[in-house]
Amino acid sequence: SxxxxxxxxxxxxxxxxxxxxxxxxxxxxxxxxxxxxxxxxxxxxxxxxxxxxxxLDLTLRQEHRAGEKLFIDYAGQTVSIVDPKTGEITEAQIFLAALGASNYTFVEASLSQDLPSWIKSHVHAFEFFGGVAEILVPDNLKTGVTNPCRYEPDINPTYQDLAEHYGTTVIPARSRKPKDKAKVESAVFVAERWILAALRNHTFFSLTELNQAIAEKLHDLNNRKFQKLNTTRRQLFETIDRPALKSLPSRPYEYAEWKKARV
Known part of the structure; x- marks a missing residue:
């Protein structure tokens, strides 16, 4: 009994x-x-x-160790920025990075998905987290991964250089492995629902203004309790991920484009 x-x-x-x-x-x-x-x-x-x-939700069920992985991607949605002088509209790209163990998330807008923007957003993400995960897991994006071959993806040399500067490793999400993608796809879904949809009635006239609005909504997202866990992304981050992250180097990475020398 x-x-x-x-x-x-x-x-x-x-x-x-x-x-x-x-x-x-x-x-x-x-x-x-x-x-x-x-x-x-x-x-x-x-x-x-x-x-x-x-x-629990699928992404909370996955077992990710503290400080181990940072999942990275761009959202499918964009946000319009209106030039106040000309009325010209630019579609801002939305960069996301989510830590595997805590789901603690960083979001920022940039004017492009080009290599300088990709690198700069990583630097901002590391500063936001106050440290670096052991492994960066970008979705197989052409900016960071030059040849998404099934076994050995070629990492863009500048991206590789950034990883070495921060003492981390790049292992792209495997396109045929849905679990690899589940974490970042969940982060994209959550950001689109709680950040981008919440800003749908706003008109933005500069990237700075848009990023200030995103930062406010991001703060709310990271401090909102999970539906089926009596805790928040922020609380999990402070107790699990933050103590396990690698320290930031004394100087942030500065963008440099690698060009193949012609012989």
Whole structure:
């Protein structure tokens, strides 16, 4: 018979702790049993946890370790910027970067998806996070990945140079692996819903003005509780990802375009 006082483990605590480096379910069960000698056996705890995780959104179910991966892409939507003098309209591109473990997200607008903009947005993202993840996972975007071959994608030399400057590694999302793409596609969906849709009735006259508005909505997004977790992206970031990120170098990366020398 099950003891009436058998204590249910705190699933959110297990979820957070499992994202920390080297923490295993075995260790967490051992700690739980020390505090609750009549508690669940290891296999029972694993089953209970699996059932709990199944109820979470797909991207929250994925197991990403603290400080391990930063997922990067551009949103499909753009935002119009009107030149106040000429009335000419430019479509601003929306860059996104989301940390794997906490889902903590950075969003900014740029005038293009060209290489200088791509690099500059990375520098801004690293400054926003106050550190760098071990691995950058860009969606297979031609700006950062010159040849998205199935096994060995060629990383743009400037992008590779940026990665080396920050002591990180570029491993592009694999086009045939939906799990690789799920995290960043979820971040894009959330940003389009909570940031871009929320700005739909605004008219912007400069990139600076647009980015100020995005920053306000981004703050709200990162501090909003998840639907099925009693915590926020910001809280998960502060407790899980931030302590595990690599420190920023003393100077930010400066853009330099690599050209193949003709012999």
């Amino acid at each position: 099950v003891p009436a006082e058998r204590r249910m483990p705190d699933m959110e605590y297990l979820y957070r702790e499992l994202k920390r480096k080297s923490v295993t379910m075995q260790l967490l069960w051992y700690e739980y049993k020390q505090a609750n000698p009549d508690g669940y056996q290891y296999s029972q705890l694993c089953n209970l946890y699996r059932q709990w995780v199944k109820k």
